[in-house]
Amino acid sequence: MTTPSHPAAGLAGFAGLAAEQKSQDVTDWAARIGWVVGLLLVIALVYWLMREGWKWRGTLQGDLPELPQAPAEPGEPNLTMSGRYHGSTTAGQWLDRIVAHGLGTRSRAELTLTDQGVSVVRPGARDFFIPAAELRGARLDKGIAGKVLAEGGLLVITWSHGDRLIDSGFRSDHAAEHTAWVDALTELSGGPSEAAATSHDTEGSR
Secondary structure (H helix, E strand, O other): OOOOOOHHHHHHHHHHHHHHHHHHHHHHHHHHHHHHHHHHHHHHHHHHHHHHHHHHHHHHOOOOOOOOOOOOOOOOOOEEEEEEEEEEEEOOOOOOEEOHHHOOOOEEEEEEEEOOEEEEEOOOOOOEEEEHHHEEEEEEEOEEOOEEOOOOOEEEEEEEEOOEEEEEEEEEOOHHHHHHHHHHHHHHOOOOOHHHHOOOOHHHHO
């Protein structure tokens, strides 16, 4: 027959267990602080490397001329669009991001199409203008510069600047507007070039 444990013995055991747990908690705090500091250092290092990579890419693209600005009298608007600017890349190479002159900065954007070209106004970022003579076409796509959307969710304008052919990606707040923009830009450019007409297969590379 088992003899019942004395209540005092049970209380003593509980007190010892609590003291041991409290001591263990104090030891864990030091380890946790070390992990947090280490994690913050890793995050800071990754951020620094990304920033340096961005600056290095901008240096490599230093030969890109200053971006055109809208003329004083752009003419009557044919189309307008409010949405977002998602970035620019070398035409046909959706991962080759262009960062020079602020083209790598994602932002809100207000687009206005006239017979003279496309005016891109970006609150908080540098505005630019795509002259009609430099337009090479437009298409619907689903990704650019690391941004992936639904099929046809991106309006990509292909244009020439300096000795580069550039793809610039925009998304309207009302995606149904994209088709009208593709038609109007294609007509204004005189028909899509081979580079603009071929929608690169981003699905396989993603």
